[in-house]
Amino acid sequence: MTYQADLKLFIDGAWRSGEGRDVHTVVNPVTGSGIADVPYATAADLDEALAASERAWPEWRAMDVEKRGSILRKAAKLLRERAEAIGAILTQEQGKPIAEAKAEVLGSAQLFDWYAEDAKRDYGRTLVRPAGQLSRVIRQPVGPVATFTPWNFPIYLLAKKVAAALAAGCTVISRPPHETPGCTTELFRALADAGIPAGVAQLVHGEADLVSRTLIASRTIRKVSFTGSTAVGKHLMKLCADSMTRVTMELGGHAPVLIFDDCDLEKTLDMVVPQKFRNAGQVCVSPTRFYVQESIYEPFLEGFAARTAKVTVGDGLAAETRMGPLANARRPDAVGALVDDARAKGARVLAGGERGDQGFFFQPTLLADVTNEAKIMNEEPFGPVAVTRAFSTFDEVIAEANRLPFGLAAFAFTENGRRANLLGDALESGMVGINTFAISVADAPFGGVKDSGFGSEGGKEGLESYQVVKAIHQA
Structure with a gap:
């Protein structure tokens, strides 16, 4: 065209x-x-x-x-x-x-x-x-x-x-x-x-x-x-x-995603994977730091990796494409450097992790067991990279979610109504999505707190x- x-x-x-x-x-x-x-x-x-x-x-x-x-x-x-x-x-x-x-x-x-x-x-x-x-x-x-x-x-x-x-x-x-x-x-x-x-x-x-x-x-x-x-x-x-x-x-943001063990796991995975790689992850409210409760951590990783492998990457004008390139020449190198740093600090690369052969492409990427020492846990990747780690308790994961100076968007998946109410109050963010990513709509305010x-x-x-x-x- x-x-x-x-x-x-x-x-x-x-x-x-x-x-x-x-x-x-x-x-x-x-x-x-x-x-x-x-x-x-x-x-x-x-x-x-x-x-x-x-x-x-x-x-x-x-x-x-x-x-x-x-x-x-x-x-x-x-x-x-x-x-x-x-x-x-x-x-x-x-x-x-x-x-x-x-x-x-x-x-x-x-x-x-x-x-x-x-x-x-x-x-x-x-x-x-x-x-x-x-x-x-x-x-x-x-x-x-x-x-x-x-x-x-x-x-x-x-x-x-x-x-x-x-x-x-x-x-x-x-x-x-x-x-x-x-x-x-x-x-x-x-x-x-x-x-x-x-x-x-x-x-x-x-x-x-x-x-x-x-x-x-x-x-x-x-x-x-x-x-x-x-x-x-x-x-x-x-x-x-x-x-x-x-x-x-x-x-900027660095949106945490809290995955509790009472969620509908398959339905949750079907939602989070396309959302992560929407616009090649170049979204200020992109779900990025995935905190997954211990009992479902490995099944979550397995399902996420399988779905990531099926994401069709290519020219955005092609009907079958589900993820295009990054927007400019700076982004693949910046994203790659964050992935390499995480890998060097012990993260497992379960999918992707490399840039493409031409243009500004970078593979849809899933990292597991990412520690807080990794740069990608502290700097917004603004690319197609999901970072994951396991958690045990509610208080622990809230502390992790609120650890950074960013507070634009946060997401959580749970079927427990009382927990959902507590999450809405506890997450330090201008917008919270519980069992949904639909937070940017014409009739609702969009904005952040902190940095x-x-x-x-x-x-x-x-x-x-x-x-x-x-x-x-x-x-």
Whole structure:
């Protein structure tokens, strides 16, 4: 299939191509070869985007919420109509299987629909006061927003930010990842074709440091929303501190999975193995540290290894592929180094453990008996590697699950209702899935604690993150 992305910047309602601008080569991770060039925004482009965002904000925030919503709903409709084509672009840029890519586009459309409607339910409240007095609390849009998103779910994570910000009445300047410029451009093309006013939503491909420093340093930007690594998130927070710019940070994780001996083992294995290797493990909430109760540890390993061996790895455009390559040239070496370190420290390799012969592939991998001294037990692998060890008691496994400074997602499998209630309270995580991995949905908050960030996207909380609170008192 031919790569058919039209790579441009979208600034002040106009598409801009590469004339006079530096370009970056987009690489297909299946082959490691370049497939297109994306133009990078200049400093002048960024200044124009900032001016347009500030100019467009008063009219956009004043627009009737139903009219704003109608634009978002039309963009959602266009995304659904174009899901096949956009999914193919996403797969060729990022590597995930085409079915996953198409599902991501459809999930992004759902976010636009959700926030188009949720903005209508932003009621505020009236306080109790003596007769003749009035005190009320309202929420208003924070102002122009800058968003920075990663390559693992390039459309969905962008839509989570853009849809909520636009619904709240903010204008948005987005810098997507350089690995996946085509699919993210198509999201903004849907907004443009839906009739978004000039300056309200803008897309600036570009060098990360230049774009982030320029946008964050501007007094125009009132809010920054970032999804990515903890290290980069902390760096951006330092930049935001100088101007007291509000931030939402959805950062790294290292999700524990607690497997108790009363679970339905076969059903659990059928759930956890596909989830582990979804998007080649490049998921911030990917199940990674598997703690399995002693009595079922060996049967769990046997079932996991057998299912892992059946995962079909290949080009994401092939219908039979269940796991594609990693997204860029850095990832196979990074994942391989973690696997080698674990092996050197006593871990058993029960499946995989090696990189592929071409492109950016790495085998689906299962490691057993991994100690806390291994780097992979302390650093997020962000790849197709499951690490396992046995546990005995509830208190022991909770301590292990909460040991790291990360707290984005945690999962548990048990048929004991009382234990399930205790797990929900005891796990230090922004999201907990018990007998399910369905934790990223439009109507629920998504976010972490500790070094996994703060603030939420999704649900009512996602809209509120782009608003400020105002109390109005009248006597």
